[in-house]
Amino acid sequence: MYNRKTQYQRFNHSVGYLEQQNCLPAFKQVHPEYKELGSHALQATLKRVDFAFNRFFKGLAKYPKFKSGKLYRGWTYPCSSGWKTHTTGDHGFLELSNLGEIRMRGRARTWGRPTTCTILWKNHKWYASITVNCDPVRETSTGAIGLDFGCQTAVAMSNGTKVENPRFLAKTSEKVKKASLRLRRKQTPNRKKKIKASKRWKQAKKLVSKLNNKVANQRDDWQHKVAAQIVSGNSLVATEELNLKGMTRKAKKGSKRQRQKAGLNRSLLDVGIGAFKQKVKYKVEEAGGVYIEVKTTKVKPTQRCPKCWKTEPKDLSQRVHECKHCGFTTDRECDSFWRNPEMGGFQAYVR
Numbered sequence: 001m002y003n004r005k006t007q008y009q010r011f012n013h014s015v016g017y018l019e020q021q022n023c024l025p026a027f028k029q030v031h032p033e034y035k036e037l038g039s040h041a042l043q044a045t046l047k048r049v050d051f052a053f054n055r056f057f058k059g060l061a062k063y064p065k066f067k068s069g070k071l072y073r074g075w076t077y078p079c080s081s082g083w084k085t086h087t088t089g090d091h092g093f094l095e096l097s098n099l100g101e102i103r104m105r106g107r108a109r110t111w112g113r114p115t116t117c118t119i120l121w122k123n124h125k126w127y128a129s130i131t132v133n134c135d136p137v138r139e140t141s142t143g144a145i146g147l148d149f150g151c152q153t154a155v156a157m158s159n160g161t162k163v164e165n166p167r168f169l170a171k172t173s174e175k176v177k178k179a180s181l182r183l184r185r186k187q188t189p190n191r192k193k194k195i196k197a198s199k200r201w202k203q204a205k206k207l208v209s210k211l212n213n214k215v216a217n218q219r220d221d222w223q224h225k226v227a228a229q230i231v232s233g234n235s236l237v238a239t240e241e242l243n244l245k246g247m248t249r250k251a252k253k254g255s256k257r258q259r260q261k262a263g264l265n266r267s268l269l270d271v272g273i274g275a276f277k278q279k280v281k282y283k284v285e286e287a288g289g290v291y292i293e294v295k296t297t298k299v300k301p302t303q304r305c306p307k308c309w310k311t312e313p314k315d316l317s318q319r320v321h322e323c324k325h326c327g328f329t330t331d332r333e334c335d336s337f338w339r340n341p342e343m344g345g346f347q348a349y350v351r
Contacts, residue, residue, distance in 0.1 A: 001049055001066050017050040036098040037075060037082075044076040074120035083117045085130065094128055102126075110134045123213040124206055140287035144236035149276065151267035155226065163226055168218045169270040172211060179208045219272050227279040235289035237280060240296045244274050 003023075004015045024042055028035050034042060052064040077083045086093040086101070089111030093101045096119070112134025120127045146158035155163040169176075183204040189197035230237065248268055251261035284291045303311045308326040322329050 001064060004049070004053065005066075017046055020046050020049075038077075038097060040079055040081050041075045041077055044078040047078075048076075073122060074118060076119075077117045079116070080114070085114050085117075087111075094130075102128075104128060108132065110137055123209050136286045140231055140235045140284070140289050141233045143234040144238070145230065145234040147230070147237060147239040147280070149239065149242065149271065149273045151264060151271060154271045155230075155276075157230075165267065165271055166218075166222055167267075167270055168215045168222075169266065172215050176208065176211050176215075179204065179211055183208055219270075220275070223272060223276045223279050227276065227283050230280060231283040231287055231289065235284075235287070236292070237284050237289065238292040238294060239277065239280075241293045242273065242277075242296065244268075 003020065007013045007015045021043055024039060024046075027042075049064070052061070055061040056063050082097045084095040085104075086095060087104060089108035091106065092104050094104050094117075095101050108130075110132075112132040114130050114132050116131040118129040120129065148156040150156065151165060153162050154165040157163075183201070186201040186204055187195060187198065189195050189201065248265045250265070251258040255261070281291045303313055305312055305321070305323040305326060305328055308323060308328070310323070310325045312321065312323055312325075320329065
């Protein structure tokens with residue numbers, strides 16, 4: 001990252017992946033500690049940098065941020081060189097070059113031929129993320145369902161089922177606030193001022209990290225379970241396209257509803273709609289089903305009556321759909337996705 005930036009600023013020269021790859025032997029001569037890691041792992045790191053710059057040039061992401069060595073928490077083995085697994089998918093050992101055998105704890109849903117391995121230091125623990133080449137065995141039924149994601153009700157389904165927001169963050173917020181306050185009261189380490197991190201600061205930071213990690217794990221586990229339950233009974237899943245970045249945008253300064261918008265953003269982020277949709281999508285596709293996202297701006301599923309097909313504008317406070325044209329009354333959240341499977345051209349699945 002530093003090499004690409006300085007080369008362009010000083011010499012107007014754009015450095016690519018191949019040029020940086022050819023410089024690796026000289027880099028390892030200056031930094032011999034990287035020799036034990038292996039060339040494939042270093043090349044994988046360069047590919048990640050190249051991928052970030054390509055996304056920036058295509059307008060898909062912002063300019064890549066520089067990370068120091070202390071903030072870089074892992075590396076990747078892109079092929080079978082440098083590592084080997086001694087397991088059939090249930091615990092076992094991981095063998096890394098120049099490190100030896102490391103005991104693993106974990107169980108794979110479907111095991112196959114290992115292809116890549118990523119070692120990651122996260123929340124004061126070591127993790128190994130192993131990608132395997134396998135045949136999916138997930139099964140699904142022939143049903144069809146529409147999903148509506150929200151903050152009060154996490155998921156409302158077209159069959160009338162509702163999954164309430166478990167609010168993992170809200171339940172742990174007091175503990176997180178107290179732990180964060182203790183951390184702020186400790187003297188923060190500063191390299192420029194030569195202030196080292198004290199033991200109490202490290203303990204306080206570890207506690208905050210542990211609480212945040214617990215909330216993330218609870219949310220992730222809950223999302224997987226609900227997504228698996230949805231996919232097990234339906235081969236067609238329809239939902240709406242959501243502009244999550246716009247939905248969670250901060251209110252303008254001086255706005256009367258600034259606090260209300262902040263609370264709404266917390267509720268939306270507590271559900272984790274983006275990650276939730278991604279889990280449902282890959283589970284459906286893995287089972288051989290169909291996943292559809294309806295364009296919200298054109299269809300307006302929440303505003304449209306499922307009986308007469310006419311739109312009825314509503315604000316967030318209105319939780320019941322009452323059509324003035326045909327008199328049809330139903331729950332707002334379940335109503336909006338009675339139409340989504342039909343909008344995908346699959347009316348036979350719904351009616």
